[in-house]
Amino acid sequence: MPSSFQSIILKLQDFWASHGCLITQPYYTQVGAGTMNPATFLRVLGPEPWNVAYVEPSVRPDDGRYGENPNRFQKHTQYQVILKPDPAAGPAASGVREGPQELYLESLKALGIDPRQHDIRFVEDNWEQPAIAAWGLGWEVWLDGQEITQFTYFQQMGGVTLNPVSVEITYGLERILIALNNAKAIWDEEWGAGVTYGEIIRREEFEHSKYYYEVADVERARQMYDLYSAEADACLAQGLLVPAHDYVLKSSHTFNILDARGAISVAERQAFFRRMRELARRVAEGYEEQRKELEYPLLKESQKSKVKGQILPSTFDLRPSTFILEIGVEELPASDVDTAYEQLTQRIPSLLKELYLDYGDIRIFSTPRRLAVSIGNLSPRQPDREDLVKGPPADKAFDKDGIALPAGMGFAKKNNVDTKALEVREEGGGKYVFTVVKQKGRPTPEVLAEALPKLIESIKFEKSMRWNDSGVAFSRPIRWYVALLGDMVIPFEYASVVSGDISRGLRPYDSPEIKIPSADKYFDAIRESGIVLDKEERKASIVEQVKQAASLVGGQAIIEEGLLSEVANLIEMPTAVMGGFDKEYLTLPRDVLISVMKKHQRYFPVQRVGATLQSQSVALSGKDTSQSSSRLTQGESPLLANFIAIRNGDDIGVDTVRQGNEHVLGARFADANFFVREDLKLKLEEYRPKLSTLTFHTKLGSMLDKSERIEKLVNDLIPMLGLEKDEAIFACRAAYLCKADLVTQMVTEMTSLQGIIGREYALRSGEQKDIAVAIGEQYQTVPQSKIGLAVTLADRLDSLVGLFAAGLAPTGAKDPFGLRRSAIGVVQPLIEHNVDFDLAEAVKKSAKTQPIEVKDDVQKQILEFITGRLKVVLGDLGYKHDVVDAVLAEQSANPAASVRAVKQLQSWTEREDWSSILDGYARCVRILKSAGAEGNHKINQKLLVEAEEKNLHEAIQKNVKAQPANVDEFLNVVLKLIPSITAFFDKVLVMAEDQKVKQNRLALVGQIGNLSHSLADLSRLEGF
C-alpha cells in the first residue's frame, strides 16, 4: 500500500518523540529552511543540550516551477531534527556505539525504507549559509540517487563557534514520499484522507511561482526589507532576540523574493548578505550572552566524568606479528579518502623508524568508511639501544677544576648516569657535555598505544570538523578503531573513541559488527563482508561493470578518470545499475545532459558506439572537467537515453534503485527543460542588456561594461591576430554576445554551463554557427577557432588589465579572480595556435578601454605576470628549466615565438658537441663580462695584430650578415665560428696592456657575444 504524506510525518514524530526529542512546530514566518527556525538557529548555541524535531515548510521563491516539476517547488516540506550533543558523544564504554547516523537509518526503517532494498549513500556536503554566518560539514543522504536528507554537524551559527556541536538532520519529505511510493511525481500521491498532494498544493504552487517571478513589486519589497532590518535593529537595541530574529527572517525572505524577481545585482547581493549576516551575528551573540546570564537553565547535570586511564597489557607474545589499524569513520568526502591515504602512506614508514620498530610490508587502504593500515612482521618490541644525549655547555656542567656544577649534576641525574660518565665534546663550535644513555627497548603495544593517537591526530584535511566534547577535529566523526597486533588489542583512546577488535560492515547491511579475531584475519573478514578495501580494485570493478552495462544497450560509456576516482571513493562495494530516461530530453544540449549526469548525480553517461572519446577523456584527467567536457563537443557521438549509476552494495532491490535514480534524473532533466524553455522565450541578444545588473567589479563596472570593453578590444586584436574579413565580422558579433548567457536561468542554475549555453542559445536564436562556436569556446583554455581565440584573449586580457589596475593582483596563495588561470589562458592558446602576438601592445590597448587608469608600471607588472605563467606552461610542456629561462630572459612578449625559440634551443642543447659550442660562446661572453665591457665598439682593423685575431675577424665578416632572426640561425653562426673562437682564445691575450688593442679585441669578441640579443641568454644554461 502506498504511503501518504501525512503518515510519514506522523511516523517521524512518533519515532523522534520516542527517541527523546521535543516535538515543536514550524515557525510562524516564512523561512527558507528549518535551520532558520529559532528552535535550531538559537538553540544550537551555547552548552545546553537540545533535542528537537519539527516539520518546516520551507519557502524558496527561486525554486518555484509553477507546479510543473515533479519534485521541485517554491514550498517544500522539511522534517528537521537537532541532536545536541551528538548522541554518540561521550566516551564509549567499549568499541562501537550507536551514533546519529544509525539513529537516522533506524528512522528510515520506521518509514518503511529497508536499506537492503535501496541504495542509501552519504555524499559529502559542506553546508554553508552565508546569510546567517553558519557552516557545517556532513552529507547529503541519497536514496537511489535522490537526495532525501541533509545531515550536518554544525560547526558555526551566526558567526559563533558551536560547542558542543549539533547534529542536524533535515529530511525532504516530498522526495521521501516519491521514493517510498516509487512515484514519478509528487502530485498524484496521497497527502492523507484520500486527498492527493497535488489537489492541495498544486494551484498554490502555480500562484506563488507566478507571484515570485512576475508579480511581486520590487520597490515595495525593497521597502519591506528596509523596514524589517530597521525593526531588527530596534529589537536588538532592547535585547529582544527572538523578535529581532523574526525580522532577520523576514528580511531574508524578502531578499529571496527580490532575488527571484532578478532585482539583485552581484554588488548589491554582497551588501544584502553583509547586512543579514551582521544581524544574524548580533542575534546569535546576544542569545549566547542571554543564556549565560540565565545560567544555562537547560544544562541540567554535568556529563559523566572523564574516562579512566588506558589499560596496558601485562604480557605479550614475542614473535613478530601483523599489525592492523582500522579507523572507522562516518562517510568521508571522496577527496579526503585520498588525502588520508596519501598521508598515511607517507607517514607510516617514518613513524616506524622513529619508533625503532622493525617491520615488513606496509599496506594502506582507504574507503569512505575506513582507513586501514596493515604492517607485516612488526617486531614485538623495540631493540635495546644506546643514545648519545647532549647536555649543557661544558663550562656550565663543570667548573675549571672539573668538578660537577648543578647543571651537570642535574643532567646526569636525569639520564640516570654518574657525572663521571659525562664527556665533553665539541659541537657547532661550542663545547658541551654528552652522555651515552642505554635505552631498553619497550614492548611494541606500549609504544603503539602512545603513538597511534598522535598518528591519527597528524592526519589533516582541507576542512575538518568537531563533533563531540573531545574537541578533536577530523574530516568526519570517528566512530571506531580496530587496533590489533596479532590477536591483541592495542588499547588507546582518541576523540572519545576507544580501540577494540570490532569493525563494522557495509552500510546497506546495517553496518553489522565484525569481530576481527586477529590482525592476520582482517583482510579476510573485511572481504567476506563484501567490502572492497583497495581503491584500485574498486575502480577496476567499476570500469568493467560500466563497460558491460553500456554494451547491453549497444552503447559506450563515457568514463572520465575524475568521476571514476570520485565514485570509487563513494562506495565500498560497487554494483553498476543501468537506467534510462525519457528520449525527449535528448533534445537538451548534450553538455547539459552530461553535466547533470556527472556533476549532480555521478552517473556515467552512455553514447552511441563509434566515438573514441573515452580514452581521450581519461587522458585529460579530471583536473578541469568543464574544459574537457567542452572538448567533447568536437567529434562527439550522440548520447543514448541511458546512464549508469554505481550503487553501494549488492544487487538486492536493484530495480527499486534503478527506478529511484531514473526518477531523480527525470526530475533534473525536467528542471533543465523548464529553464531552457523559459530562456528560449527571448533571443540570446535580448539577454545582453540585463548584464547591467551583474557587477563584474565595483571599480570596473557591470558585466555589460566588460562586455563592451571586450568588443572594443576584439576590434584591436583582429589585425594583430590576422583575422580574415568574415572572421572579423563574426568575432565582433561573438564578442557582442559572449556574456549574454550569464543572465539566463539555465546558467544561473548551473554556472558550469556558461558558454555552452551561450553557444546553444545562439544557434537557436539564429546566429551563424561560427559565432555560436566562438561563444562556446570562451571558457575553454584553448579555443579551436580563430574567432574564439580573439574573443577569449580579449576577455582574459580585460580581466588581467582591469583587475591589476584595480589593485587586485594575486598575492601569495590568494587569487580570488583566477588571474593565474587567465594568464595561462592567454599564453596557451597563442602557443597552440602558434600566432605571433605582441602582448605589450595588447595590454596597452586594453588599458585604454579601462574605466580606471592603468599606469605604465602596472602594465609592466602585468606582462611580467604573464611571463611567469608562460614559464610554467613551458615547464609543463617538458622543456628544460634552464632553456626556458634562457629564452624568456630575452624574449617573452610573444609566447608563440618564445616557444619556437625554446624548442630550437633545447634541441641544440641536446647535441653531442653542445658543450664545445656553448663553451666557445661562453668564453666570449664571460670575457666581456669580466672586463665590464659591452663589446659594441667598432673594430679597427689596423689594430688587429695576431693571425688568430685576424682570422676570427674574417670568419665573423663572412658568417654574420645581420643579427640572427632566431635561435637556430644564431647558433648555426656560432657553430661556424667555433674553430676561430677557440684559436683566438688559445693564442691571443685579449686583455692586452695596450688599452686600444684590448678595446679592439673586446669589440671583436663582442660581435659574437651580442649575437644572442633578443633570442636567449645562454648564460642561464647549465654548463655555461
Add this chain to the structure above:
Amino acid sequence: MPSSFQSIILKLQDFWASHGCLITQPYYTQVGAGTMNPATFLRVLGPEPWNVAYVEPSVRPDDGRYGENPNRFQKHTQYQVILKPDPAAGPAASGVREGPQELYLESLKALGIDPRQHDIRFVEDNWEQPAIAAWGLGWEVWLDGQEITQFTYFQQMGGVTLNPVSVEITYGLERILIALNNAKAIWDEEWGAGVTYGEIIRREEFEHSKYYYEVADVERARQMYDLYSAEADACLAQGLLVPAHDYVLKSSHTFNILDARGAISVAERQAFFRRMRELARRVAEGYEEQRKELEYPLLKESQKSKVKGQILPSTFDLRPSTFILEIGVEELPASDVDTAYEQLTQRIPSLLKELYLDYGDIRIFSTPRRLAVSIGNLSPRQPDREDLVKGPPADKAFDKDGIALPAGMGFAKKNNVDTKALEVREEGGGKYVFTVVKQKGRPTPEVLAEALPKLIESIKFEKSMRWNDSGVAFSRPIRWYVALLGDMVIPFEYASVVSGDISRGLRPYDSPEIKIPSADKYFDAIRESGIVLDKEERKASIVEQVKQAASLVGGQAIIEEGLLSEVANLIEMPTAVMGGFDKEYLTLPRDVLISVMKKHQRYFPVQRVGATLQSQSVALSGKDTSQSSSRLTQGESPLLANFIAIRNGDDIGVDTVRQGNEHVLGARFADANFFVREDLKLKLEEYRPKLSTLTFHTKLGSMLDKSERIEKLVNDLIPMLGLEKDEAIFACRAAYLCKADLVTQMVTEMTSLQGIIGREYALRSGEQKDIAVAIGEQYQTVPQSKIGLAVTLADRLDSLVGLFAAGLAPTGAKDPFGLRRSAIGVVQPLIEHNVDFDLAEAVKKSAKTQPIEVKDDVQKQILEFITGRLKVVLGDLGYKHDVVDAVLAEQSANPAASVRAVKQLQSWTEREDWSSILDGYARCVRILKSAGAEGNHKINQKLLVEAEEKNLHEAIQKNVKAQPANVDEFLNVVLKLIPSITAFFDKVLVMAEDQKVKQNRLALVGQIGNLSHSLADLSRLEGF
C-alpha cells in the same frame, strides 16, 4: 503521570488522522487564529468536502503578559479541526447518529479527559471576526470552568455564505494541558523530553510582550501595513489568491501590533477593518470563482440520494393517550432555551385547536439539550366534522336560471358534493355559494406527522444557523426527536433528522441512548437519567445548593435572578461546587471581582454575612446588571475569597472540577491584577490626553472633546442644580476626569467596568473621595451624590444634544447610541433628587458647546423626546396614565416639579368627592371651550345681574389671590369654589342673549377655568 504538551498534540494528530482528517501544518505567517490559515479560510468556501486538522500557534499581541500570567500569552497554541460537511449531515438511517460534538468528546477521551470526572460544558458563543467578514454560531467548551475549545458552525466566511456549513473545532492546547495536569500555570508543565513549557517559551513571551507593547515602531508598522495591503491588491489583480491572502494575514498581524501599541483610534479602527474586510472578501469571492472554474476537483461523488418518504402507521390504538415530543439539540444558548419555551407554550394549544384534536394537560419544558412537549389525553383521531366552505360569487357559480356554471361545478367537484348541495349566502355585502363539507376525522398520528415539522419550523430565534444540507435554520443543530403517541412513534423527518423513540442522556454520562417505551414513561425515564426537565426546579435546586455552600464558609451567596436564570439554562443537572481563590486578589476592586465571577464564569460570589444585598439584587432583576452591581458599592459587605460554580452532572470527580475552576478564576484575577498594576503606573489624570485617540462621533470629535464639553456644561449646571462651593469645585474636577478611565487597559479589557475603574483609580491617584465617587456614579442611572448628578446630567445631555444635532435621533426600534436610556438618565435622577431644573435652559447651554449648530427646532425636538421618556418613567412609577398626561400637557421641562404635580393630582383623583370637584371645574372649562372663549376678559361688576353670579364673583375674589403655585393650591381653591360654581351653573344662563352679559359671565367662569394653567390640563383626566 502528567501529560506533556507534545503528547497532547501527537494524540490529537492520531485521533483525527484516524477519523478521516488530513493533517496539515501551521501557516507560515503570523495568524491570530487557525481560522486564518487558508486550510480553513479558503477551504470552507464552496461545496467541496474538506476534513482537516492542524496545530496553529496563534499570535495575539494584545494578550502578551510578559510571561507572567499562568495561561495567557501573546502566542498560544491552537489545534484546529475543520469538518465539512457536518459529519452527522445527510439523512440518518434511524434515530440518533454520531455528530461532531460526540466526535469531539471522543477526542477528549483520547486525551484522557473522562467526562464523568469533569464538568464539560457547551457555553453559547456567537463567533464573529469582522476583519474577515466571518461569523458562525456555536459554543465555548468549558472544562471545569476553563474554556478549552471553541466549537463553531461557520455560517459565513469572507462575506460569502457557506454551503455546506463547516464545523470548526479549535482546541486551546495550553489550557487543556493545565487542566489535564491539574496545574496552576503552564510554565512548569512538561513540553516533552523532560523540558518544560516555560523553559522553552517563557523568555520568548517576555520578549514579544515587550516588543509589542513597548518597542514596535508605529511609523514603520504603518508603512508595512500599507505595503502589505498594496501587495494584496496586486496579487488579487492577477488572480493570485493564496499570495493575496498571505498579505491580508500580514496586514492583519501588523494591525494587531499597532493596536497593542495603542496607536489605533476608534475612527481609524473602522477604516482598517473596512480595508481588511474588503480584501478578505475579494480573496474569498475569487477563491469560490476559481474552484468553480476548476469544477470543484474535490467534489468526488454526489452524496447518497434523498431519503425515502415517510412511513405511516397502518393501525392505531383508539384510546386517548399521552403524547410526547422531545426535540434533541446541541446545547442551546441560555436565552434561546427561554425563547423556545415561550413560543411552544403559546403555540401548542392553538395548534391543537387548529388540528381539531382534543387534549388534556399541556406541559412544556426546556433545557439546553432538549425541548419537550407533553400533552395528556390526546384524542386518537380528529372528530368527523362539517365545515361550511365558501365558493365563488353566486353569479359566477350559477346563471340566472340557477344552472351551474363551470366555476360552480368546479367548486362542487372539489368539495366532493353535488352542485345541488351548494347554497347561496350573503357575506360582506356580496353573494357567494357555500357548501357544507363533511370532513372525516383523520387519525392523530397522521395529523401530527404532518404538523410536527411545521411546528418545529415555526420556532424562531434571534440568531439561527444552518448546519447541514437540509438548509434548515435553528438555534443550534437538531440531533434527534422523540415523538411518541402512547407507545407509537409518530414518524416524520425534519432537518434531515428522523423521529424515533430514542432520547439521549446527560452529556457527562456520554449522552447515552435512552429508549422511551411509551409517552407515559417519558418523565420517569428522563428523571431516572438524572436530568431535571423543569427550569423552575433547576433554579430552586441551585438556590438551595448555593445557599448551603455559602453557609459552609460562613458566608452569604450573592444570587442575582439574571445569573440564576442563565445558569439554570446551562445545565440539565445542577450540582454546586464551591471553590476559593487567593486572598491577595481581594485587594482588587470589588466590582472587578464580581464582574469576573459573574460575567465571565457564571459563578455566584460569596460575601460576609450581614449585608442584605441578596434580596435587593434579586429585586432589581437582571435587567441592568452593571447598574445593580454598581449599587452594591453602597453599604456592601466584604467579599469572601470563595465562589460557587454550578456543574452539569453529579458530584463524581468534583475535586477535579473545583480545582479546574479555581485555576481559571485565579488566571483571570491574575490578568485583572496585571491590568490594574500596569494601569496604576500612571495617575488617572495622565490618561486623559489619550482620550483624543477615541472617537466619540466623527461629527462631534473625540472623547477628549466630549470630556471638555462636559466640563463646560457642568460649570453651567452648578448654579442650576444649586451646588455648594465645595461641591462645585469637586464637580469640575470630576467632570475633568470622568472619561479618563476609558483608555486604561482594565476598561479596554472589560468595558462594563467603566466608571467603577475610574473611581478606583481616582482614589488610588489621590483624588478626593467625593470626586472619585462622582466618577464611579456616572454610569448609574441615578447617581447618589449631587456632584455625580451634575457630571452625569452633563454627560447625558451632551450626548442627546450632540447626536440629535448630528441627525442621529432614534428612529423606530433603532437606537444605536442608547439615547432613550440617556433621556431616562436625565429625568430619573432629577426626579429622585427632587431638584427643580430647567431642561430647556440646559439644552440651550449644551447646544452652545457643540461643534455643530443645534437649531431651535432641534432643541425642541430634544425636549419632546425627553418628555416622552419622562412619561414612561412616571408610568413605570405607577401613576395613572391620565394623570400623567394631564400634568405633562402643562409642565414637562422640570421633571421634579412634574412628578410633584402628578403625585398631588393623583391623590386628588383618589378623593371620594373628586367627581364633584372635577365636574364643577369641568363645567367651567367646557363652557369656555364650547363658546370658543378664552375667558380672560376683565369682569365688569355692573353687568353682574343674578345673585348666584355675584356670589361666585365674591367667592373668587375671596379665594383666588394669585395664580396657584401648584396642583394642591389650585384644587384647594377649586374645592372652595365648588358650591358657588354649582349654584351659578344651576341658576345662571351663561350664554345670555345680551352679548355683553354673556361676555362678562364667560370672563367670570374663565377666572376659574384658567387657574390650571401651567399646572395640569384636567380635560385629559378620566371623567372630565
